[in-house]
Amino acid sequence: MPDPQDPAEVPGGETPPETDAERRRRRAQFLRELHEAKALRERVQPRRARAARMRQAMRMRTFRW
Template identity: 55%
Template structure:
C-alpha cells in the first residue's frame, strides 16, 4: 500500500493530467506503397481439406450471424429484455445469498468496522 507521502511533490496532481497527444502518423506517398506480389495469394484449398471441415461442422451448418448483424429490431428488443431479466434475477440472487449466509455478512461487517477503526467489543 502506498501513502501520499510515497508520492513525489507532483505525484497525485501528475496522475490527474491528461495524456499527451500521440505523434501524427506519416503516410507514405501513393507511389511508395508496394503492392503485394501475385504469388502471395494462398493456394485454393484442396477437396480433402474441405472434406475435413465439413465432417466436423456438418454439411448443412448455417453460418451464425455476427453480433447484431442480421437481427431484426424485434429480436434485438427481445434479447435486451431477456438480458435485463437475467441481470435483475442475478442481483436478486446475490441479495438472497447475502441474507441467507449471515456468517459471511457478519464477517464482512466486522472487517469493515475494523477498517473504520470503530469496532468495539462489549
Template identity: 60%
Template sequence: MDAEPPEEKDWTPEEIRERLRRRAAFLRDLEEQRALRRRVAPRRSRRARIHATLRSRTFRTE
C-alpha cells in the first residue's frame, strides 16, 4: 500500500503573510500562557526547574 505524497500547494504571498501572522499570534499567546503559569504557580515551576537540573546532572559525564 503506497501512501500518496501530500499535495504541494503554491502559496500566494497573502497566504504566506496570513499564515506567519497567525503563527506569530499563536507563539505570543503560548508565551503569555507560560508566563502566567509561572506567576500563578511559582512553587510548581521552581520544582520543575529543580527536577530538570537534577535530570541533567544525572546524565552528565565527567
C-alpha cells in the first residue's frame, strides 16, 4: 500500500533528503518486520524438518542393497 508521505512516491522533481527521525522510523519498522519473519520461520521450521525426516525414511525403506 503506497504511503502518501513517502518521498519516493511523489511524482517528478527532486526528493527532499530524509530526516534522521524518518530514517529511524523506517529502520524500526524494518527491524520489526524482520523479527516477525524470523519468528514465523522458527515456528514453521519443525514441520519442514519432520517432512524431511519422513522423506528420508521413505527413501531408506525403498532402497535396495
